[in-house]
Amino acid sequence: MIALVVGIVIAVAVVNGIDAVDGTPTTAPVATLIAGVYTAAGVEIADGSTLPAVGFSPIVVRDAASGIRRVKCSMDGAYLGSDNSAPFAFDVAPPAIGAHKLRCTLQNDADASNGFSVRFTVATGSIPTPSNTVGPTNPADSASQTETSQTETSQTQTSETDSSRTNPANPANTNVVVRDAVSLEKALAEARPGTTITLNDGNYNGAEVKDPGGKEPGRFVAAVSGTAAEPIVLQGSPQAILDGGGTGGGYSLHLVGANYWKLLGFTVQSASKGIVLDRSNHTVIDGVHVTDIGAEGIHFRAFSSDNLLTTSRVENTGVGAPNFGEGVYIGSAQSNWGTYTGGEPDHSDRNQIIGNTITDTAAENIDIKEGSSDGVVRGNYLGGDKIASKNSADSWVDVKGNGYVIDANHGYATPRPNTSECGDPKGETDSAKNPFCDGIQVHVILDGWGQRNTFANNVLEVNAPGAGIWLQNTAVPQHNVIKCDNQVSGAGAGAYATDHYSPLACAP
Numbered sequence: 001m002i003a004l005v006v007g008i009v010i011a012v013a014v015v016n017g018i019d020a021v022d023g024t025p026t027t028a029p030v031a032t033l034i035a036g037v038y039t040a041a042g043v044e045i046a047d048g049s050t051l052p053a054v055g056f057s058p059i060v061v062r063d064a065a066s067g068i069r070r071v072k073c074s075m076d077g078a079y080l081g082s083d084n085s086a087p088f089a090f091d092v093a094p095p096a097i098g099a100h101k102l103r104c105t106l107q108n109d110a111d112a113s114n115g116f117s118v119r120f121t122v123a124t125g126s127i128p129t130p131s132n133t134v135g136p137t138n139p140a141d142s143a144s145q146t147e148t149s150q151t152e153t154s155q156t157q158t159s160e161t162d163s164s165r166t167n168p169a170n171p172a173n174t175n176v177v178v179r180d181a182v183s184l185e186k187a188l189a190e191a192r193p194g195t196t197i198t199l200n201d202g203n204y205n206g207a208e209v210k211d212p213g214g215k216e217p218g219r220f221v222a223a224v225s226g227t228a229a230e231p232i233v234l235q236g237s238p239q240a241i242l243d244g245g246g247t248g249g250g251y252s253l254h255l256v257g258a259n260y261w262k263l264l265g266f267t268v269q270s271a272s273k274g275i276v277l278d279r280s281n282h283t284v285i286d287g288v289h290v291t292d293i294g295a296e297g298i299h300f301r302a303f304s305s306d307n308l309l310t311t312s313r314v315e316n317t318g319v320g321a322p323n324f325g326e327g328v329y330i331g332s333a334q335s336n337w338g339t340y341t342g343g344e345p346d347h348s349d350r351n352q353i354i355g356n357t358i359t360d361t362a363a364e365n366i367d368i369k370e371g372s373s374d375g376v377v378r379g380n381y382l383g384g385d386k387i388a389s390k391n392s393a394d395s396w397v398d399v400k401g402n403g404y405v406i407d408a409n410h411g412y413a414t415p416r417p418n419t420s421e422c423g424d425p426k427g428e429t430d431s432a433k434n435p436f437c438d439g440i441q442v443h444v445i446l447d448g449w450g451q452r453n454t455f456a457n458n459v460l461e462v463n464a465p466g467a468g469i470w471l472q473n474t475a476v477p478q479h480n481v482i483k484c485d486n487q488v489s490g491a492g493a494g495a496y497a498t499d500h501y502s503p504l505a506c507a508p
Contacts, residue, residue, distance in 0.1 A: 244271020
């Protein structure tokens with residue numbers, strides 16, 4: 001393990017007992033809180049900076065004004081803990097290549113608190129390969145689930161076409177660099193096992209290559225497969241943008257029967273749906289930014305299994321259709337099985353959602369449908385401030401599948417002091433109803449589903465009228481396990497509850 005201390009100076013002013021940054025009431029005016037975070041070598045980490053994958057443990061938050069008595073931090077949604085003495089130090093796993101977010105809450109002697117976030121990108125480093133084994137594990141091991149490599153993200157983008165072969169025995173194993181929508185469309189169609197497609201920085205407008213017949217909803221489509229030994233790679237920097245041509249248009253990127261892909265580092269924006277996988281398995285989505293989406297951000301659908309979403313940022317979804325504005329959507333609702341799976345349950349199984357930041361979604365951050373089983377949701381940072389309570393969406397995570405492990409996630413919703421009950425306020429800012437209700441919910445949509453799910457070691461800052469973890473009454477006897485190591489705060493109806501907010505006991 002190596003060391004970090006974060007390099008950003010945060011000044012937090014409190015005026016007349018109200019936090020000027022987040023509006024949190026305080027008991028008395030307090031002095032300015034100033035914190036800094038630096039690497040062990042003294043290198044500043046400014047918001048938006050790019051760093052090598054070295055020097056990240058322990059994170060140390062220093063109080064220049066000596067006025068902070070407690071600091072809590074999370075990184076990429078994984079709760080790092082709380083420290084009550086300066087310098088405030090937190091152990092973290094070595095970071096993966098791609099985007100990261102550090103979030104800390106500071107508290108001073110007057111009990112005033114304020115949070116700050118730092119987003120940064122790791123550009124180089126060596127990352128272990130994931131095991132794709134689901135089930136409860138140590139949350140500190142979540143970084144080991146990340147699958148990528150230094151060579152994939154640091155490949156030089158110097159020419160439009162590079163036909164040099166990494167494996168001379170396989171003429172299809174080529175490196176292709178693209179610079180516009182047409183060349184990207186061609187590269188996706190011609191990709192073969194072992195192909196690496198690198199996106200030059202710029203906007204790839206999917207409206208220029210959309211299906212003129214209107215039958216294919218994807219703007220950019222991948223319909224060929226790699227192999228376990230030779231996956232197909234599509235990579236780029238955050239400045240390489242796959243644009244769907246509008247939030248009412250098509251999917252920005254559609255994988256159809258495309259197995260063993262790696263999607264690395266680029267941005268997806270302005271589409272009806274961001275990234276959709278249909279009948280596509282063993283794909284890694286790593287370090288991707290999805291934003292400004294009409295409906296769902298990322299959807300694993302139609303028997304898409306054994307995929308990994310990691311170290312990515314999904315935000316600002318449901319801007320055109322709040323009812324369907326999930327950040328990450330696994331499987332299909334029963335009402336859609338006739339459309340996508342021939343009437344059979346959508347067994348989109350064993351998908352892993354690990355170490356992502358998912359915020360500003362109009363519906364749930366993560367929605368797990370009936371028919372899906374045995375996945376992992378671990379170490380994510382979840383935000384509920386834009387959840388609109390449409391179509392019964394009023395929690396960070398809604399679990400309707402079986403055998404999921406939901407652990408080491410950190411959810412946060414900004415308090416709304418004037419709200420006292422759950423429900424859609426219909427845009428009325430002074431309403432007593434809070435559109436966000438419970439942190440995590442379990443529903444039984446069909447008999448046999450909503451079972452055997454485990455909830456452990458989550459930090460749930462609910463700040464809403466509902467419960468930290470809520471189980472529909474029919475889910476209570478179905479071997480769902482709520483561990484007592486979850487940390488729940490600000491839940492008006494208690495930490496764990498069922499219908500009518502009757503309390504539920506947790507398991508040691």
